[in-house]
Amino acid sequence: MNYPNGRKGTAQVLGKQEDSNQKFSNRGMTLENDINATNDYYLAAELAVIHKKPTPVQIVKVNYPKRSAAVITEAYFKQPSTTDYNGVYRGRYIDFEAKETKNKTSFPLKNIHPHQVEHMKSVIRQNGISFLLIRFSQLEETYYVTGDLLISLWEEHLQGGKKSIPYSFIKEHGRLIPFHYQKRVDYLTIIDQLHF
Amino acid sequence: MNYPNGRKGTAQVLGKQEDSNQKFSNRGMTLENDINATNDYYLAAELAVIHKKPTPVQIVKVNYPKRSAAVITEAYFKQPSTTDYNGVYRGRYIDFEAKETKNKTSFPLKNIHPHQVEHMKSVIRQNGISFLLIRFSQLEETYYVTGDLLISLWEEHLQGGKKSIPYSFIKEHGRLIPFHYQKRVDYLTIIDQLHF
Numbered sequence: 001m002n003y004p005n006g007r008k009g010t011a012q013v014l015g016k017q018e019d020s021n022q023k024f025s026n027r028g029m030t031l032e033n034d035i036n037a038t039n040d041y042y043l044a045a046e047l048a049v050i051h052k053k054p055t056p057v058q059i060v061k062v063n064y065p066k067r068s069a070a071v072i073t074e075a076y077f078k079q080p081s082t083t084d085y086n087g088v089y090r091g092r093y094i095d096f097e098a099k100e101t102k103n104k105t106s107f108p109l110k111n112i113h114p115h116q117v118e119h120m121k122s123v124i125r126q127n128g129i130s131f132l133l134i135r136f137s138q139l140e141e142t143y144y145v146t147g148d149l150l151i152s153l154w155e156e157h158l159q160g161g162k163k164s165i166p167y168s169f170i171k172e173h174g175r176l177i178p179f180h181y182q183k184r185v186d187y188l189t190i191i192d193q194l195h196f
Numbered sequence: 197m198n199y200p201n202g203r204k205g206t207a208q209v210l211g212k213q214e215d216s217n218q219k220f221s222n223r224g225m226t227l228e229n230d231i232n233a234t235n236d237y238y239l240a241a242e243l244a245v246i247h248k249k250p251t252p253v254q255i256v257k258v259n260y261p262k263r264s265a266a267v268i269t270e271a272y273f274k275q276p277s278t279t280d281y282n283g284v285y286r287g288r289y290i291d292f293e294a295k296e297t298k299n300k301t302s303f304p305l306k307n308i309h310p311h312q313v314e315h316m317k318s319v320i321r322q323n324g325i326s327f328l329l330i331r332f333s334q335l336e337e338t339y340y341v342t343g344d345l346l347i348s349l350w351e352e353h354l355q356g357g358k359k360s361i362p363y364s365f366i367k368e369h370g371r372l373i374p375f376h377y378q379k380r381v382d383y384l385t386i387i388d389q390l391h392f
Binding site: 043046048049051053054055056057059069070071072073074075076077078081082086087088089090091092093094095119122123125126127128 | 239242244245247249250251252253255265266267268269270271272273274277278282283284285286287288289290291315318319321322323324
C-alpha cells in the first residue's frame with residue numbers, strides 16, 4: 001500500500017516473515033516513525049487527519065542561486081511552544097505530544113517542556129482532546145496518558161514532587177495502546193473509549 | 197499588554213494616534229503578522245488556541261560545535277502538504293490557509309497548492325472547519341472563503357474554468373472580516389456566524 005505522501009507502509013517494509021512475532025516486529029522502529037505510519041493509515045482510510053508539525057527552525061541566512069533552489073545556510077533549532085501532533089477526528093480537535101524513554105522503571109518529566117504543559121491546559125480549556133504518548137522502548141509498550149493526568153502530575157512535580165512518573169503508575173493510570181501492523185500506535189481506539 | 201510568547205501586541209505598537217483612521221492603521225502590516233497578532237489575542241483572552249505551523253524545512257547538514265548550539269548549515273524549503281494555521285475553538289477543529297494578493301480585481305488560484313486543497317477536503321470530511329483567508333492588500337480588505345466554496349472553484353478551474361477568482365465574486369460570496377486593533381483579522385466572528 002502506498003500512502004498519499006509517497007512513503008511505503010511500515011508493515012510492508014518489515015515483511016511477512018515477522019508476522020509470527022508481534023513483539024519483535026516493533027523493535028527498532030522509532031515512536032515517531034510508528035506514529036507517522038499510523039497517521040498515514042488513518043488519513044488513507046479517512047478515519048482522521050492528524051499530522052506532525054514541522055520542526056521549528058529559526059532561519060538566519062538563505063542563498064538564492066536560483067529562486068527554485070533556495071539553500072538555507074544558517075538556521076537554528078527553536079524550542080517548540082506547542083505539542084508535535086495535532087489534527088481532527090470526528091470533528092474534535094486532537095492534540096498530543098509523544099515521548100520515548102529507554103528507562104524501564106519511570107518516565108522522567110524533564111522530557112516535557114513547561115510551554116507544552118501550558119499549551120495542553122489551553123487546549124483542554126477549549127474542549128480539545130489532549131494527551132501524551134509515552135513509549136518504554138525497552139519494554140516495547142506505548143501508553144496513552146490524558147492531558148489532565150499529566151498536568152496534575154506536572155503541578156505536583158513543580159511543588160517538590162517526584163521528578164519522574166513511575167512505570168507502575170503509568171501502567172495503572174494510563175492506557176496501553178494496542179499494536180496492529182498498519183496502525184502501529186492505534187491511539188484512536190483509546191480516544192473512542194474516553195470521548196465517544 | 198504582553199502576550200505569552202513575549203511579542204508585544206500589535207495594537208500597542210501601532211499607537212493611539214492612528215485610532216481615527218482605521219484604513220491607514222492597517223497599512224504595511226502583512227497578513228501573517230496580523231493573523232499572528234490576532235491569534236496571540238485569542239490565546240491570551242482564552243477564546244481559541246490557534247497557531248501557525250512552522251515552515252517545513254528539509255534539514256541536510258547540522259554542525260554540533262556544542263550540543264546546545266547546533267547549527268543547521270544546509271537545508272531546503274519543502275512544499276507544505278497542509279495548510280498554515282490550525283487549532284481549536286470551542287472544541288471544534290479549525291484549519292485554514294491565508295493568502296495575500298496585490299491584484300485588485302481577482303485572486304489567482306495558482307497561490308493555492310493542489311495538496312492544500314486535498315487537505316481541506318480531508319478536514320471537511322472529518323467535520324473540521326476549513327477556510328481560506330484572502331487579503332487584497334491594495335484594497336485593504338480581507339475575506340473569509342469557506343473550504344467548500346474554494347474546493348468547488350478549484351474543481352471548476354481544473355476542468356478548464358477560470359484561473360482566478362474575480363474580486364466581485366469574493367465580495368459577493370465570501371465574508372468581509374472586521375478589523376479591530378487587537379483582533380486585526382477577527383475570523384472567529386465569521387466562524388460564529390457560520391458554525392455556532
